[in-house]
Amino acid sequence: MSKKTRTERLNLSMDENLKRHFNTVCTWKGVNMSDVAHELIEHWVKENAPPGLFDKPDDVDDKNGK
Incomplete structure (x- = not known):
């Protein structure tokens, strides 16, 4: 079963x-x-985020070999 992603609304102004x-x-x-x-x-x-900003930290269980 796939995990649903929560969505949010964004309002913006433009010409x-x-x-x-x-x-x-x-x-x-x-x-x-x-x-x-x-x-x-x-x-x-x-394209604009600094390197590593959104890297996911290693899972704690992975570090413990579980």
């Missing part, structure tokens, strides 16, 4: 023309605006 253009292009490509924004933000975070 009305940019929003309209974004909506138009997403509609033309048949994609969801939220999905595109999610991909763009995910890419930006990966």
